[in-house]
Structure formats: C-alpha cells, structure tokens
Amino acid sequence: MSELTDFDPDPLLRVDASEMSPVDLADEASAGLFARPGRTLLTVLGTVIGLAALVATLGLSSTASNRIVGRFDELAATEIVVSSRPTPRAGVSNEIPWDAAERLSRLNGVVAAGTLSRVDAGNVLISTAPVSDPTRRTDFDLSVQAVSPSAFPAVRAELSTGRFFDEGFSNRADRVAVLGTSAAERLSVVNLSTRPAISIGDEVFTVIGIVSDVGRQHDLVGSVIIPEGTARELYHLRAPEIVVVETALGANDLITAQIPLALRPDNDVALKVVSPPDQQRVRDAVESDLNLLFVVLGGVSLLVGAIGIANVTLVSVMERTGEIGLRRALGASRLHIASQFLVESSAIGFVGGIIGASVGVLIVVSVAAYQSWTPVLDLWLAVAAPLAGALIGLLAGTYPASRAAALEPVEALRSST
Amino acid sequence: MAEVATLELASVSRQYGDDAPIHALKNVDLRVERGEWVAIEGPSGSGKSTLLNILGCLDRPTSGSYLFKGLDVGALGDRERGGLRSRHIAFVFQSFHLLAHRSVVENVMLAEVYQRGSRRERRARAEAILDRVGLSHRFDYLPSKLSGGERQRVAIARALLGSRDVLLCDEPTGNLDTATGLAIMELLAGLHAEGLTIVMITHSPELAMIASRQVRIVDGELSDGSSAHGLSDYAPLEAWVPLEAADGGADGWPTDSLRLVGPLIEGTRVREGPAHGADVESSTGSDAGGS
Structure with a gap:
C-alpha cells in the first residue's frame, strides 16, 4: 500500500509533542x-x-x-602660561630666560611659544600726532607690551593689516610697533600706507601692523606691542614677564611637567606654570x-x-x-x-x-x-x-x-x- | 480479536458556564472503530460541534474519558495534544479555513509545519496529494481564485497530509452547492474506501446516509441514527448525483474530478448497482479488513 493510502497504521502507544523547526x-x-x-x-x-x-x-x-x-580645547585646553614666582629665594633669581620661547619650541608637543612683558615706559602718554590738536584729544594712556616675534602665533594673533615684526626688528631694537585693534582705533590709525608713527613719550615708533583679534592674552588688543629687543634697549626690560605656550591637543600635561626643567633646570621652583583648569x-x-x-x-x-x-x-x-x-x-x-x-x-x-x-x-x-x-x-x-x-x-x-x-x-x- | 477503537468516548459531558450551565453534551458514549465512517447528524445547537471538537482534541470534556486509539488524551498537555492533532487527527471545515495569502500548495504544506521535516519532501507530498484530489493544475493559485469545491479539495488535501488516523469533517459540504458537495462526498467516500476513518457532522440526514454509520445527537444526547430515521427513508447516493454534474459543467471541474474520484471509490460506482449505501458499507468493510 502506498504512503498516501497508509491510513491509521498502528494503535497509538505514545504521542510526540508537536514541534516547529x-x-x-x-x-x-x-x-x-x-x-x-x-x-x-x-x-x-x-x-x-x-x-x-x-x-x-x-x-x-x-x-x-x-x-x-x-x-574648549582650541581656546584653553592647549594653553600654558609660565610666569616667575614673585618672591625669589635668597641669592637666586626667578627670572624667565630670554630664550625661553626658543627652548620651549624645541619640545615635542609645543605648537608655539612666545614671551610677553608689560613695559614700564615711565608715566607717559601715547599719541599719534607730533603736534597737539587742540580740538580733540590726541594723547592716550595705553599699555605697552613687549613681545617676542614668536608670541604672535602663540596668542593666535590675527592681522587686519600690515605685518608682525620679526627677529630682525627685535635684534636691531627697531622702533616699530604693532597696534591692537582697539588701541589703533583710539589712536585713529587706520591706513598703514602713510607709514603712521606714534610716540611713546619721546620715542617715536612706526606702526607696521594692526592686530584685529587674539585668541589669548586679550589685553593685547588694547595695547601697543613693541619688539622685545627694543624694550630691552629703551626701557631696560630685565626679563620676560610671561611665556605663553600653545601645545598640541593632549600634550598639555606633559609639557606642563617639562617646562620648569626646560627653562630653569637650576631652580625648579622658580617658575609658576599655569595650565588651564581641567575642562573634562x-x-x-x-x-x-x-x-x-x-x-x-x-x-x-x-x-x-x-x-x-x-x-x-x-x-x-x-x-x-x-x-x-x-x-x-x-x-x-x-x-x-x-x-x-x-x-x-x-x-x-x-x-x-x-x-x-x-x-x-x-x-x-x-x-x-x-x-x-x-x-x-x-x-x-x-x-x-x-x-x-x-x-x-x-x-x-x-x-x-x-x-x-x-x-x-x-x-x-x-x-x- | 478485540481491536482498540480509534476513538472512544465514555460518559463524556461538556458544560459551558457555571451559573446556569449549558449542558452541550450529556453522558455521551461513542465508539468509532478503525475504518468506520460515522456521520453525526443533528439540528443546530444539538451539540454536534462540541462533540467534534472534543474528538479533535480542540476542547476538553467537563467529565468522562476520551481514549484515542487506546490513549487517554485527558492526561496529555498542550503540546502533546498539539502533536496528536498534527500527526493523527485531520480536520475539514465547512468554511474551508484556507489562508488567503498563501498558495494552494503552501496551504496544504501547512499541515506538516508543526512536525519537523524537510520542506522539499513536504512539498513533494503536498503536490502528490493535490494531484490525487485533482488539483495538480492549481498548485500556485491563491485560494481566492478557486471555486468552492476546489477550496474544499485543498482543505481535504491539507487534512490528508500528515494526519493519517482520523478525518473529522464539520459540515464539509455546507458551503457548497449540491453537485459540488456531492463530488466532495464522493472524494470522502473514496478515501474511506481506502481505509480512512471518518467522523462527519452534518445537519442533513440525507448526507448522513452516505456514511457507513449514523448517530443522531439532540440536545447533547446521542442516539443511534437508525432509531430516528429508517435507512430506507433516504435515497441512496446515486439519487444525489445530478447527471449534469457527472457530465461536467456545474462547478467548472466536476467532469474531471468525478472521473478522478471514480477509480478511488471502486466498488462504490455512483451510477451502478441497485443499493449504493449498502455498496459503500460492503466495500468499506473489505478495505478496512485488508489494510
């Protein structure tokens, strides 16, 4: 009998549960x-x-x-500011060396480093015109900052016109200045093609550039910026005040630890190294x-x-x-x-x-x-x-x-x- | 030799509800022997569907015992009862219950889905059975494209696949016209002649007469069918074969199908012999004995 007609084969002894594959x-x-x-x-x-x-x-x-x-990273997490501690230990200076920027730039992980110093030019005003104009004010009390040429990239300065000064200007102690944009506004310096000059007290400086913005050290925008070499010669600047360092992302901690050794191997407590607060x-x-x-x-x-x-x-x-x-x-x-x-x-x-x-x-x-x-x-x-x-x-x-x-x-x- | 009955109900009762219970079945005793074709006949609401559901392990009796081929199914769990339905019990419903979105052959293959097995073999078996019920030209049709008679043939093919022991039919011709319904009955007769045990419920005493044994159920109580109606009250099967159906045309396929069914029910030729009902019985007896 074929399978099809094989009905009801045997009595049922047990039954298998139904299952589904x-x-x-x-x-x-x-x-x-x-x-x-x-x-x-x-x-x-x-x-x-x-x-x-x-x-x-x-x-x-x-x-x-x-x-x-x-x-956050761009602005702060890659920034380190080095300054000297205010109270020197007896017989030891806490000064930042002049070649601090150069030394630091050799460190792997440093993108840019530059020194900045506030210049004490004596109690002088800054003006553009050699002749006083009685109808308006021409003298302003602006801060003067001496920076190394390498400080411009370190603070992420952007030029609106002109140029930055370089090592040559600094080494020759040229009388040149870069104005922060608000300083330039107050001094009414707009067009650099006429080679405008400003006077800081009795010293006359040629304005070679105007900085439109900075990423760090925002007081630069309102300052007259002169080369470090010039400040050393004219105003007897003794040592850089601060070093601004921009590091590669993630290198901050490492560089922070290396800076004292790089700048003052003789005195590891001379400097204060400030890295940004943890942004995490x-x-x-x-x-x-x-x-x-x-x-x-x-x-x-x-x-x-x-x-x-x-x-x-x-x-x-x-x-x-x-x-x-x-x-x-x-x-x-x-x-x-x-x-x-x-x-x-x-x-x-x-x-x-x-x-x-x-x-x-x-x-x-x-x-x-x-x-x-x-x-x-x-x-x-x-x-x-x-x-x-x-x-x-x-x-x-x-x-x-x-x-x-x-x-x-x-x-x-x-x-x- | 006292053979184990295929189905055996003893004092089976089924009541619905606790408050003002409805007694759908009252102390029903029923024994269906191997190879029998039993028609359960009764009016609407008499309890015949309840009886069929209990026989099909779709419902459990409130009291009494049910032995399926000697096995007490009351003791079985859900999955064992499923296994019993899958491998041993086949259903044919009045409303066909074909899945509208599956092809004819897939509808038939559904019968073996709840048994593990290779799909290819399953398809081959399904095609063979469809071939046998005369639908070899309809494998990939959707049920909606088939006539009523063809749909019921698909349902019968599905019932035959996988489950070999007993076929439970619930008004199998209820949704069909007379000629088509009769062709379906002939198909069942052929299967019965080959030894298939069939339990069929119907409200039609005429259709019940085609079966080898009739029982009648009224208000949940079972009685021997012959006590309600004499066998001679009804015309034999041949009287219910309209000539035009036999000659073809009524449902699109009767000519072919009847010719196909014909060899299946040898000894039960519809237009031969003086007393067809008796013929069915005698052929059944010999086939059952020979299987």
Missing part, C-alpha cells in the same frame, strides 16, 4: 508579514521614525558636544545635559513606535483569529502561536531598527555636512539600533502574542478565515 517558524512569520505588505511597511515606519530619531539625536548630540569640546568636567556636564534631552526625545519617539507595533500586532491577532484556530487544529501549541507572533513583531522591530539606524546616520551626516561639523557617531549605534528595534518589537508583541496563545481553538475556529 526554526526554519518553519521564520517561514510562517515572514508569510504572515508579507500577507499584508502595506500594513507591515506602515508598522515598520513607526519603529523607523523612533529609532531614526534616537540615532539621529544621539549622533547629533555627540557631534554637537564634540564641537563644544573642540572649542565641564564637558561632561554639557554632554550629559544634551544627551539626556535628546535621549528622552528619542525614547518618546521609540515608545510611540513600540505602541504602534503592539497595536498593529493586536489588530493582526484579532483579524487572524481564524488562522490561529486553524493552526491550533493543525497541531500548533500555544507556544507555537505565541512564538510566531513574537517573531513577526520582532522582525518588524528589527527591520525598523536597520532602516531607522540608516536614516538616523544619514540625518547626522547631513546636518554635520550642512553645518560643516565633524559627524561623531558611536559605531555601536549601528549594531545596537536593529537589536534595540528587535527587542522593542519583542516587548511590544508580548501582549498580543499572549492574547493569541490564550485563544481557545474552538472559539478561534468559529471566526471565519
């Missing part, structure tokens, strides 16, 4: 999803939006806080504030997506009551029914996670590109988002699946397919 489970679940592709897509969309929002907000927040951190805590605070806000926003979107999955799966369970009854009649246990709906809802979440992560990354990259920021995104987000989606789908499917599993087959079959 993972392949069949995946197959049935995907068939369930593809049965109503439009609805499945719309349901996926809910997770896509939620996870895209989450990935985008996390990505944007890390991109944005990276930018904030970057600004400030940055962390900013980051966590931003992150919290964004994560809450993303989480809310995700919750809405999860509710969407739960809702659609529940509707699907109700619609497919007849199918559930049939499957029970064909041997499915409650667990099999629940598994199928859980796999379906997890698959929706998983696919939503993949698409959502992609969309989110795209948003971050687009926004960053538009704002000329560097997109910063944790790689694990790309992996975690689909998993999170699947987990959300699983959780969202729990209630509908339990409803499906709880259906009495008799009741379920009564509803028509």
